Amino acid sequence: MRLITEVAAEAGIDEQHLELYGKYKSKLSPSLWQDIQHKPDGKLVLVTAVNPTPAGEGKTLTTIGLAQALNAAGVRTVAALREPSLGPCLGMKGGATGGGKSQLVPSDDINLHFTGDIHAVTSAHNLLAAMIDNHMFHGNELKLDPQRIVWKRVMDMNDRSLRSIVTGLGDGNGTVRESGFQISTASEIMAVLCLCENLEDLKERMGRILIGYDQLGRPVTARELGAVEAMTALLKEAVKPNLVQTLEGTPAIVHGGPFANIAHGCSSVIGTRYALKLGEVVVTEAGFGADLGAEKFMNIKCRQAGLVPSAAVLVVTVKSLKYNGGIHKEQLGSENREALRAGLCNMERHIENLGKFGVPVLVAINHFAGDTEAEVEEVLAACRRLKVPAAVSRVWAEGGAGGLALAGELKKLLAGDRKDQFAPLYADGLDIPGKINTIVREIYRGNEAVFSPAAKRSLAVIERLGLQQLQVCMAKTPYSFSDQPRLLGAPEGFTLGVRDITLSLGAGFAVVVTGNIVTMPGLPATPAAEGLRVDADGQICGLE
Structure with missing residues (x-):
């Protein structure tokens, strides 16, 4: 070198x-x-x-x-x-x-x-998660609904056992509620870090992050919780x-x-x-x-x-x-x-x-x-x-x-x-289902997206909040054009199952969860970690 x-x-x-x-x-x-x-x-x-x-x-x-x-x-x-x-x-x-x-x-x-960098993203994300639970423990001034907290925790590791967890168990440990972990690369903090123009834009985007809803169904953001400046401090490098x-x-x-x-x-x-x-x-x-x-x-x-x-x-x-x-x-x-x-x-x-x-x-x-x-x-x-x-x-x-x-x-x-011929596939003004179906038909070549009851509820929230201008970020198996990993080649005419839609307001998109995709991967039967060796001089072998 x-x-x-x-x-x-x-x-x-x-x-x-x-x-x-x-x-x-x-x-x-x-x-x-x-x-x-x-x-x-x-x-x-x-x-x-x-x-x-x-x-x-x-x-x-x-x-x-x-x-x-x-x-x-x-x-x-x-x-x-x-x-x-x-x-x-x-x-x-x-x-x-x-x-x-x-x-x-x-x-x-x-x-x-x-x-x-990824450690900083993990820390900033989990600081926000900790402040949410701490806010509810100390009186819940924002009247957050514990059952409608959408901000999970993250770690930079594949660990399927953390996909679904219960927090707050034990006397004096806060509100008991269901939650889970995502991998750090799926964090909205990672998305805003990669889409922002500078430190000020990063701060502005993080302020828009949706953490959950209050007891009247109003969205609550990271800015309202007072977390943004500390998160920015963790991400300034x-x-x-x-x-x-x-x-x-x-x-x-x-x-x-x-x-x-x-x-x-x-x-x-x-x-x-x-x-x-x-x-x-x-x-x-x-x-x-x-x-x-x-x-x-x-x-x-x-x-x-x-x-x-x-x-x-x-x-x-x-x-x-x-x-x-x-x-x-x-x-x-x-x-x-x-x-x-x-x-x-x-x-x-x-x-x-x-x-x-x-x-x-x-x-x-x-x-x-x-x-x-x-x-x-x-x-x-x-x-x-x-x-x-x-x-x-x-x-x-x-x-x-x-x-x-x-x-x-x-x-x-x-x-x-x-250069004058480049254009995105869909217009900003198209509604969320329209954007999803444009991708399904034009890129995947399926017939249409089919929305689960949970996805339909999410679409109703998007419409109520006036968020149709968001772009869509498809969470889908990479192995097939469809949502079925074993459907190889160039399939056509299938329906794409949308399981849920989550909002990443800081990143400016809605995440469309399809098929069996998960946001916290698991390790394979023989993880690559088993092949790593470190010699007496600290040289690593097998990380390739």
């Missing part, structure tokens, strides 16, 4: 704007924004993917490798990514800093505690973006980490704005498949921040297409062109969906060692039929050099930039 001061200097950042966390990590001071805010923006490129499969698609890997390749091709490029959560790092997925020769470093630090590097020294701004299946899945607006002033091109990513992360990037992040993407890169793999064609994960290493052709419908659907936002699409075929030439050619031929540019990416094995073909195709695509 190079010293982060050297990486910053090459990116045009003076050392006075760095707040160092050791030799290889730094916060970027707000003073930097004063220096660069008048510079022209670079071009924003979103990296997204087909629906995830057990073999892994390599979206973060491709984001990092493509940024390295663009720099190697003479295009000043900055990567903008999310911070990993401890939940998946120690659970099913493992680390989230890329792999092979396309990694963020120091990878172990980034995967674990990094600069403490977390609001600053983090600067690290790739293995090849490409600057990377890593900031914020909302999940895309239960939150909005995009890195921070602040980090993206810094990156756009520092690079000719900014390569960013959004979580899971394009039906989740890319949809929310376009409809929520870009809309709220006024960002205009210049292109989208769709990551596909031969293995993911064979899996969507009906092949079990144990057989994915064997050539099967018939299954691959059957699974191409998943890629085609994502390409069509991205085109609905008016953004040009490039397909990146993330190459695995077992892929055959005939299988790769099947994918390239499908892209030619669809008149979509494509390139094979070998950035895991070769780093930036393995992404030069992909970078070359992207440069051609950016040369024909069509």
